[in-house]
Amino acid sequence: MSARLGASRAAAALTGFGTLVAILVLVEALIRGGAINRFIVPLPSQVLVAIPRIIAEENVLHRLWETAREALWASVLIAVVGIALGILLYRFRLLRSATETWVAALASAPIVLMYPLFLVVFGRSAATIIAIGFVAGLPPVILKTLEGLVGARQVLIDVGRSFKLTDRQMFWKILLPAALPSIFVGLRLGLIFALINIVGVEFLINFGGLGQLINDLAERYDLPATYGAICFVILVSIVFFIVMERIERWMRPID
């Protein structure tokens, strides 16, 4: 059974990769045919060629590390503070009804536009970038933690009560594991929000990792290299997703 599962997974990966290649080939053909303006969208083949160049000349791997480090700090903060606040809102019903709508509103607010305020507080530093990423990624974690805890099935709580669990045991052994799948959905969303905002602010304040590089390259109108650098942003998010999936599987074997 696991061999067949492995085969179907390989088939899925292959189909995904094939689709990506097909789209790139199509775009290449459309540009070469003149349907897409090549001064706006570079040829995928040129982007591919630009990647070794930005690795050698633009120190893109170092930039990648900068962005990844900011994203890592932001996600650690998001996880710790977001889950804690979610638990707080679960525990105190008044607080929940008073603030839930505001937290949801915050989730859709364009936090990135507040970057001048963050610059004033934290200066033109990685701290500003991490802080914005943190604030942007926080709401989904709070909301999904709360949702997971509220949604814990009553019968599981009743099982805990019938075994006379203490409040602490009830939380660690039943509520939290029951809420984990939802919490991880929140973390994934939070990470996406954080990463978008981190790269965006790097771009805006011309500081730090990949965002700054993308800004520089765009200013120079080096489009193939710009798109090449964007590929590295995608790489960061892929790495974070894989790590997140590993952690989830380790903490909880199934959904």
Next chain:
Amino acid sequence: MTETAVRDATSASGALLSVEHIVKRFTTPEGVLTALDDVSLTVAPGEFVSVIGPSGCGKSTLFNIMGGLVGDYEGRVSVGGETIAGTHPAIGMVFQEESAFPWRTVIQNVAFPLEIAGVAKSERLSRAQHFVGLVGLDGFERRLPAELSGGMRQRVAIARTLASTPSILLMDEPFAALDEQTRLLLGDKVLQIQQQLRQTTLLITHNITEAVQLSDRVLVMTYRPGKLKRIVDIDLPRPRTSEVVGSDAFGHYVARIWSDLREEASRGIREEERRALGEGEPR
């Protein structure tokens, strides 16, 4: 077991579990609803008693009161003569809904109450193993509930409750979600366990066959407010298996309980219909 046949359900003498004059009222938007009206029953050590009644007769409320999950009632629940309030370690509960923890393997689920009690890991695993075997799940220890059938998941829940070695096992329609064949075979399993452990058990059910197949006594409840209508002693030989359902005596018991239940069930349906009509009327 004929000697258990003539026991007064309300006499407290020699009873392990005793429920006395329980009245439970709920406040609803339509007014006060009496869910249970003066319900008394006893279960002797080693005895298997079923409470049967139509939907809406307050069976589950009774289960929750005995288990200590619902408070604020009149009357008294006692175990071995001692009045209990709230959940009690002597009472183990098995719920109607699926309740195996989906994030724990079979063995981890069954070891759960031992883990809570602070039993060392190696010992709790070996003790849990015994109960896994008892419900016939050998070989599935490392599986997660999602990988098991509904009947197997319910056996995990039963084994987990048994692992806490309760004096009294309370079960609320544990097989309600299962198909008839699985239900009969699981009934066999329960009979077998009952034989081995001499486990005092109180089963809440709406299934007549199940009640007769498993019980020493069947208590029939009325539709709202829930009262005890009749006590039927099931004088079928033990050890029993599901084959007993083919016997004449079995059919006789089923018919007798159905004649009591029929009246209540149809009254229940009539009232539900009337309520639905009332709610559907334009104002």
